[in-house]
Amino acid sequence: MRILQNRYVTILWLALAAIGSILAANAIANLVVTTTSPVVTAERYRAIIWSVGTIAFIILGSVCVGHIGEAIAGWAKLSRAEQRKVFWGVTFAAPWIIGFVIFVLGPALASLYYSLTDYKLGETPNFIGLENYRILLSGEGAHGRRFGQSMYNSFYYALVGVPLQLITALAMAMLVNQALRGMKLFRLIFYIPVILAGGAAILLAWRYMLASNGGFINVTLQALARSFFATDFLYKGFIFGVEGFNGFYSGLARGDQVGPLIYTLPALIGAVLLFLSARGDWENSKRDRAWLVAEVIGMVLIFMLFVRALITTPVDWGMVLLAGSLAIAGILLNGQRGKRGSLRAWQAFTLIGLLGVLLVILLGDTTLSWEQRLPYIIGAAIIGVPVLFSMIGPWSRAKVYALAGGLVIAVAVLFIRDFGAEFGQRTIVPVVKYVFLGTALEPSADLTWLLESFPQSLASALWLWGAVALLLGGLAIANNRWPRAQRWVAIIGAVVFALIAVGSFLDGVRYFQAIDAASQAAGSPTYHFTLFRNATAAWPGENRVPLWLSSELWSKPSLILITMWSSGAMMLIFLAALKGVSQALYEAAKVDGANRTQRFFKITLPMISPALFYNLVIAIIAALQTFDTIYILQTVDTVDSLQSAVFFLYTRTFRQLAIGQGSGVSWILAGVIVLITVIQFRYSKWVHYEV
Amino acid sequence: MTTVTRNTGLPLNEGVVPRKRPGLPRRFLNAIGGWTAIFTYLIMILASLFFLFPLAWMGGTSLKTIQEANGSQLNFLPAIPQWENYAKLFADETFYRSYINSIFVTALVLIGTVTSIAVVAYSFSRLQWKGRNAVFYLMLGTLMLPAQATLVPQYVLFHNLDWIRTFNPITIPGYFAGGAALIFLVRQFMLTIPKELDEAAIVDGANPLQIWWYIIMPLSRPAIATITVFLFVGQWNNLLNPLLYLQKPELYTMPVYIAQQRAITETPIPWQDIMASSVAFVVPVLIVFFLTQRYFIEGISFTGSKEG
Incomplete structure (x- = not known):
C-alpha cells in the first residue's frame, strides 16, 4: 500500500480516471444515441451525458493538476504549508488551466502551423511557407x-x-x-x-x-422630405453626399487610379505639420501633440511601406528607402528632443522592419537572382548602418550627422532613380510645373496611357514622402542649433507643401476630366470610379430614395x-x-x-x-x-x-x-x-x- | 450637464413672502424643472422613439395579415390583430423544436460556465499561492488574443473529435471557465469580501472547498447574477457558433432558425410570420433584461471603469 501513497502514483491514477470518465461518457452517449430517435432527442441525451462526463473529467483532472502543482512546489523547495496552499490554489484554478491548454493554447499553435500549409479539411496538409500570407497581403487572386x-x-x-x-x-x-x-x-x-x-x-x-422600395424608413423619410422645401434639399443633399463619398471609396477599394490626387494627402499632412511646428516654442504642448500625430502617421506609413516591400518582392526596392528615410526622420526627431523611450522604440522598429525585408529577400524567396536582391541589400545598408550606429552609446553629434547622411543619401537615390532620366533630358520642368500649379497634364485621348502608363509614372513619385522625411530631419537638426532658421524652414516648407496640395488636387480633377473625355470620344465606357461618377453626375431627382x-x-x-x-x-x-x-x-x-x-x-x-x-x-x-x-x-x-x-x-x-x-x-x-x-x-x- | 444645478429643489424666491399660490400649469412646470427640462424631455422622447421603434415595428407587423405586411408600410398597427399568427407559429414543429433547443443549450452553458468561473475566480482572489499572479496575468493576456485566432483550429479539433452536428462544441467548452473578462469581473468582486471571514472559517477547521461554498458563494451573489445575465443574453443571441457546428435543421437554435428566414424567396414574403417568430425569440431576453437591468448596468459600468 505504500506505493499508492506516492505522489506520482496519485497523479497517474487521477489522470487515468479523468480520461476514463470521458471515454465512458463517449461510450454511453454513442450507445444511447444509436438507440434513440428522433435525432434531436438523441443529441440532447448526448449533450447531457457528455456534460456529466466533462464535469467528472474536470473534477478529477483539477485534483490531478493540483497534485502536479504541489509536486512542482515541492521541487521548488517550498515549505509543506506552502505546498498545500499551492495544491488548493491550482486545483481551483485548474478548470481554466485545462481549458486554456485544450481550447486556446493547443489550437493557437496548431493554427500557426496550418497557416503555413495549404490544409483543406479532409486533405493532407503540404508545407508552403509564407505563401498564404503573401496572397492575402498582396491582394493576389480572387481571395486576396x-x-x-x-x-x-x-x-x-x-x-x-x-x-x-x-x-x-x-x-x-x-x-x-x-x-x-x-x-x-x-x-x-x-x-x-x-x-x-x-x-x-x-x-x-x-x-x-x-427595404428600399416601400420600406418603413424610406416611406417616412420621403414623407418628411416632401413636407417642406428645406427638408427636401437636406434629403437630396444626404443622398448625394452619401452616394458620392461611398462611390469614391469603393473606387479606391477596387484599386482605381487616382492620378495626381496621390500627392494631395502627403502634401496636406506635411503642410499642416510644418505650419504647426512653426508656431510657438518647443515646450508648447500643442506642438507636442502635432508631433504625436506625425509619429502615429509615420509609424503606420512606414509599416505599410515595409509590408509592401515584403510582399511585392522583386517589384520595388524604393519602398525600403522610403520607409527607412521616414524612420530615420523619426529617430532624429526623438533623439534631438531627448525622448529616450521613443528613440529606442523607433530604432527597434526600424531594425525589425529591415530585418524582415532582408529575411524575405535572402531566405524567403529562393527564385530571386542576386541582381534582384542587390538593390534591397544596398537600400537596407543605407538605412541600417546609421541606425545601428545611432544605437551604440549615448546620443551625440556624430550620430546626428550619420543619420542625416543616411537620410539624404536615401532620398537622393530615390530621386535620381525616379527622375534621373527626365533630368538628363531636361524634361523635369513639366513634372515640377504640374506638381505645383496643376497645369502640366496635357489632355490626352489615349485611354490606356491615362489609366496605365501615367499612374505608373506617378506611383514611383511617392518620393514626396521622402521630401517630408528630409524636411522633418532637417527640422530636428536645426532645433538645437539654429532655432530661428528652423522656423523659417518650417514656414517655407509649409507654403511649398500647401502649393503642392492645391496643385495636385486641381490636376487630379483635370485627370478625371481627361479620362471622361477620352472614354466618351472612344465611345467605350470606362470602369474608372464608375459609381462615383454616376452618383455625382446629377442632383438626385424626385423619386430617388436611399437604397440601403x-x-x-x-x-x-x-x-x-x-x-x-x-x-x-x-x-x-x-x-x-x-x-x-x-x-x-x-x-x-x-x-x-x-x-x-x-x-x-x-x-x-x-x-x-x-x-x-x-x-x-x-x-x-x-x-x-x-x-x-x-x-x-x-x-x-x-x-x-x-x-x-x-x-x-x-x-x-x-x-x-x-x-x-x-x-x-x-x-x-x-x-x-x-x-x-x-x-x-x-x-x-x-x-x-x-x- | 448644463441643468445639473437647476433642479435643486429650492424655490427660486426663497426669502420673499409668497404672494399667491401659482396656478396649476405653473406648478407643473416647476415640478418637472422648467422650460429647459421640457426641451430635454422632448429630445429624450424623440430619441426613445428611434431606439424603440424597430421593436415596436416588429410587434406590430407580427399581428398583420400578409397583405398588410407587404402593403403600404406606414400603418403601424393592423386593422384586426391576427393572433392566429402566433398560434400558427407554435403549431410549427421546426419553430418550437428550435426554441426548445435554444433553451436546452443555454441552460447547459449557463450551469457549466457560471460554476466554473466562480471556482476559478475564487482561486484568483481568495487563495494565496505561489505562482498565482503569473497564471492570473496569463489569463488576462488571453483577452488580447481575439477569439477568431482559435476559431479555425477549434473547428478542426471538433471535427477530429467527430463533434460536428452535435451540441457538444457549444456546451462543452463552457465548463472550462470560458471568458477571461467574466472571471476578472467576479474576481474583482470577491476581492472586496472581508478577509476575516475566511480566517474565522479556517480556525473553525473548514477547507477551501467549504469556504467557497458556504461563505464566498452566498456573498458573491451580485457578481454571479451579473455574469449570469451577461452569459444568458450572449448565449441566447449567439449565432456564429451554432451556425458553424449545428449544421442540421433538427439541431438549430433560434438565432440560426431566424437567420435562415432572411433567405426566404417566396413572394409575397410572409413578414408577419418572420416577425412573430422574432417576437417570440426576443421576449425572454426582454423579460430577463427588465428583471435584472440593475446587474447589466452595474456590470458594464464596472468593466469600463476597471479596464479603461
Whole structure:
C-alpha cells in the first residue's frame, strides 16, 4: 500500500480516471444515441451525458493538476504549508488551466502551423511557407482581393462609423446624466437595443424596415422630405453626399487610379505639420501633440511601406528607402528632443522592419537572382548602418550627422532613380510645373496611357514622402542649433507643401476630366470610379430614395446606422465616467466665467478621456470582428462591400474549408488587433488619468 | 450637464413672502424643472422613439395579415390583430423544436460556465499561492488574443473529435471557465469580501472547498447574477457558433432558425410570420433584461471603469 501513497502514483491514477470518465461518457452517449430517435432527442441525451462526463473529467483532472502543482512546489523547495496552499490554489484554478491548454493554447499553435500549409479539411496538409500570407497581403487572386476589400471595409467603419458611434453615445450619456426625473427609464430605453442587436431577430426587422422600395424608413423619410422645401434639399443633399463619398471609396477599394490626387494627402499632412511646428516654442504642448500625430502617421506609413516591400518582392526596392528615410526622420526627431523611450522604440522598429525585408529577400524567396536582391541589400545598408550606429552609446553629434547622411543619401537615390532620366533630358520642368500649379497634364485621348502608363509614372513619385522625411530631419537638426532658421524652414516648407496640395488636387480633377473625355470620344465606357461618377453626375431627382441594403453605396451607411442605434453599452461607460466628474470643477469654472462650450472641452472631455479611450479601442476592434449583422443584412450584391475580416474568415474557412488560408487570416487579424491596441496605448498620452 | 444645478429643489424666491399660490400649469412646470427640462424631455422622447421603434415595428407587423405586411408600410398597427399568427407559429414543429433547443443549450452553458468561473475566480482572489499572479496575468493576456485566432483550429479539433452536428462544441467548452473578462469581473468582486471571514472559517477547521461554498458563494451573489445575465443574453443571441457546428435543421437554435428566414424567396414574403417568430425569440431576453437591468448596468459600468 505504500506505493499508492506516492505522489506520482496519485497523479497517474487521477489522470487515468479523468480520461476514463470521458471515454465512458463517449461510450454511453454513442450507445444511447444509436438507440434513440428522433435525432434531436438523441443529441440532447448526448449533450447531457457528455456534460456529466466533462464535469467528472474536470473534477478529477483539477485534483490531478493540483497534485502536479504541489509536486512542482515541492521541487521548488517550498515549505509543506506552502505546498498545500499551492495544491488548493491550482486545483481551483485548474478548470481554466485545462481549458486554456485544450481550447486556446493547443489550437493557437496548431493554427500557426496550418497557416503555413495549404490544409483543406479532409486533405493532407503540404508545407508552403509564407505563401498564404503573401496572397492575402498582396491582394493576389480572387481571395486576396476579397480579403483586401474586407480590410478596406473595416477601415471605413473605423474612420466613419466609430466617430459617429462615439458621438451618439456621448450625447446620449450627457442627456441621461441630467438631474431630472425619469432619467433611469430613459437610460433603460437607450440600452435596450444593445441586448437585442446581438440577436438575429431585430436585425431581420431592420432588414424589413430598410427595404428600399416601400420600406418603413424610406416611406417616412420621403414623407418628411416632401413636407417642406428645406427638408427636401437636406434629403437630396444626404443622398448625394452619401452616394458620392461611398462611390469614391469603393473606387479606391477596387484599386482605381487616382492620378495626381496621390500627392494631395502627403502634401496636406506635411503642410499642416510644418505650419504647426512653426508656431510657438518647443515646450508648447500643442506642438507636442502635432508631433504625436506625425509619429502615429509615420509609424503606420512606414509599416505599410515595409509590408509592401515584403510582399511585392522583386517589384520595388524604393519602398525600403522610403520607409527607412521616414524612420530615420523619426529617430532624429526623438533623439534631438531627448525622448529616450521613443528613440529606442523607433530604432527597434526600424531594425525589425529591415530585418524582415532582408529575411524575405535572402531566405524567403529562393527564385530571386542576386541582381534582384542587390538593390534591397544596398537600400537596407543605407538605412541600417546609421541606425545601428545611432544605437551604440549615448546620443551625440556624430550620430546626428550619420543619420542625416543616411537620410539624404536615401532620398537622393530615390530621386535620381525616379527622375534621373527626365533630368538628363531636361524634361523635369513639366513634372515640377504640374506638381505645383496643376497645369502640366496635357489632355490626352489615349485611354490606356491615362489609366496605365501615367499612374505608373506617378506611383514611383511617392518620393514626396521622402521630401517630408528630409524636411522633418532637417527640422530636428536645426532645433538645437539654429532655432530661428528652423522656423523659417518650417514656414517655407509649409507654403511649398500647401502649393503642392492645391496643385495636385486641381490636376487630379483635370485627370478625371481627361479620362471622361477620352472614354466618351472612344465611345467605350470606362470602369474608372464608375459609381462615383454616376452618383455625382446629377442632383438626385424626385423619386430617388436611399437604397440601403440593396446597393453597395448604401450598405456600409446602413450598418453604421445600426451600430449607432445599439451604442448603449458605450453610453453606460460614458455615463459612469460623467458621474465621476466632480461638480466642484464646474462650479469653479463657472465662477471664472467659462461658458458651456469651454466647460465641455476643458473639463468634461479631459475628465472622461479614459472612458473615451476605452470605448475607442473596443469599437475599432469590434469593427474588425462584426459578424452577425453582416450575416443577416448581406445580399448577393452587397456582401463584398459589407464583409468584415471575420466574415471573410467565415466564408473562406467554413464554406470553402480552406483551413490553411483561414488560419492565415486569423493570425493577420490577431496581429492587427494587437497592433491597434499597442499603438493606442503607446499614444494615449492625451488620456488624463486621475491619480 | 448644463441643468445639473437647476433642479435643486429650492424655490427660486426663497426669502420673499409668497404672494399667491401659482396656478396649476405653473406648478407643473416647476415640478418637472422648467422650460429647459421640457426641451430635454422632448429630445429624450424623440430619441426613445428611434431606439424603440424597430421593436415596436416588429410587434406590430407580427399581428398583420400578409397583405398588410407587404402593403403600404406606414400603418403601424393592423386593422384586426391576427393572433392566429402566433398560434400558427407554435403549431410549427421546426419553430418550437428550435426554441426548445435554444433553451436546452443555454441552460447547459449557463450551469457549466457560471460554476466554473466562480471556482476559478475564487482561486484568483481568495487563495494565496505561489505562482498565482503569473497564471492570473496569463489569463488576462488571453483577452488580447481575439477569439477568431482559435476559431479555425477549434473547428478542426471538433471535427477530429467527430463533434460536428452535435451540441457538444457549444456546451462543452463552457465548463472550462470560458471568458477571461467574466472571471476578472467576479474576481474583482470577491476581492472586496472581508478577509476575516475566511480566517474565522479556517480556525473553525473548514477547507477551501467549504469556504467557497458556504461563505464566498452566498456573498458573491451580485457578481454571479451579473455574469449570469451577461452569459444568458450572449448565449441566447449567439449565432456564429451554432451556425458553424449545428449544421442540421433538427439541431438549430433560434438565432440560426431566424437567420435562415432572411433567405426566404417566396413572394409575397410572409413578414408577419418572420416577425412573430422574432417576437417570440426576443421576449425572454426582454423579460430577463427588465428583471435584472440593475446587474447589466452595474456590470458594464464596472468593466469600463476597471479596464479603461
